[in-house]
Amino acid sequence: MxxxxxxxxxxxxxxxxxxxxxxxxxxxxxxxxxxxxxxxxxxxxxxxxxxxxxxxxxxxxxxxxxxxxxxxxxxxxxxxxxxxxxxxxxxxxxxxxxxxxxKNRIMNIHPSLLPSFPGLNAQKQALDYGVKISGCTVHFVDKELDHGPIILQKAVEIKENDTVNDLSERILKEEHKIYPEAVRLFVENRLTLHNRKVNIDYS
CATH class of the missing domain: 3.40.50.170 (Formyl transferase, N-terminal domain)
Structure with missing residues (x-):
C-alpha cells in the first residue's frame, strides 16, 4: 500500500x-x-x-x-x-x-507541453506565442521550475478563437486523465528513471 x-x-x-x-x-x-x-x-x-x-x-x-x-x-x-x-x-x-x-517521489502537473511555457499563465503564454498545439505534462519535480523528468504528456489543439479560459478548460479535462494515470504507474512500480528519461513498463 x-x-x-x-x-x-x-x-x-x-x-x-x-x-x-x-x-x-x-x-x-x-x-x-x-x-x-x-x-x-x-x-x-x-x-x-x-x-x-x-x-x-x-x-x-x-x-x-x-x-x-x-x-x-x-x-x-x-x-x-x-x-x-x-x-x-x-x-x-x-x-x-x-x-x-x-527525490524522484514528487509529481506535478503543468498546463503546457513542457519544456515549452513553464511558469505561470502557461495557457496565455501559448496563445500569445501563436502555437497550434498545447497540452499538459506530468513530471517529477526537481530543483528547477517545471524542469523535472517528464512522465506523461497529452496534446490539446488550440482553436482559432480560443480564449485563455477556453483553452484552460480543455487542458484541465486532460489533466484529470493523465495525472491519475501517472500516479497509477508509480504505485504499480512501472516507472524507472534513467538520467532524465522516464521509462514506462506497460507489460
Whole structure:
C-alpha cells in the first residue's frame, strides 16, 4: 500500500481526480493519507476535511524562510510514511531540502507541453506565442521550475478563437486523465528513471 500526500493551494481539482481514481479502484493499493495547504480557505482542503482525510493548513507567514516552512511539512509527511507527494495547484516553490527528501517521489502537473511555457499563465503564454498545439505534462519535480523528468504528456489543439479560459478548460479535462494515470504507474512500480528519461513498463 502506497501512501500519497497532496499539496494544494486552491480548488484541488487534480487532487479530486486522483482521489476519485483511488475510490473507484483505478489506482489500487494506494491511499491519500495527507493533504496540506498553504491557504486556510482552499476549497481543496475543505474537500479533504469533508472526507475525513488528515488535513493541514501550514501558515507560511509563521516561518522566516522557505526551508523552515518546508521542514514543518516534511515532518508531517514523514510522520504519515509518505511514498509519493502530488502537487495539485500548489502555488509555492519547494525548497532544495524538500526535493532532496523526496527525490524522484514528487509529481506535478503543468498546463503546457513542457519544456515549452513553464511558469505561470502557461495557457496565455501559448496563445500569445501563436502555437497550434498545447497540452499538459506530468513530471517529477526537481530543483528547477517545471524542469523535472517528464512522465506523461497529452496534446490539446488550440482553436482559432480560443480564449485563455477556453483553452484552460480543455487542458484541465486532460489533466484529470493523465495525472491519475501517472500516479497509477508509480504505485504499480512501472516507472524507472534513467538520467532524465522516464521509462514506462506497460507489460
Amino acid at each position: 502506497k501512501n500519497i500526500a497532496v499539496l494544494l493551494s486552491g480548488r484541488g481539482s487534480n487532487f479530486k481526480a486522483i482521489y476519485s481514481s483511488i475510490e473507484a479502484g483505478y489506482i489500487a493499493d494506494a491511499r491519500i493519507t495527507t493533504v496540506v495547504s498553504n491557504k486556510a480557505e482552499a476549497p481543496g482542503l475543505q474537500f479533504a476535511k469533508d472526507r475525513g482525510l488528515n488535513s493541514y493548513f501550514v501558515n507560511p507567514s509563521e516561518y522566516g524562510s522557505r526551508t523552515a516552512y518546508d521542514t514543518v511539512i516534511i515532518d508531517i509527511l514523514k510522520s504519515r510514511k509518505t511514498d509519493l507527494v502530488c502537487l495539485a495547484g500548489y502555488m509555492k516553490l519547494l525548497s532544495a531540502k524538500f526535493v532532496d527528501t523526496f
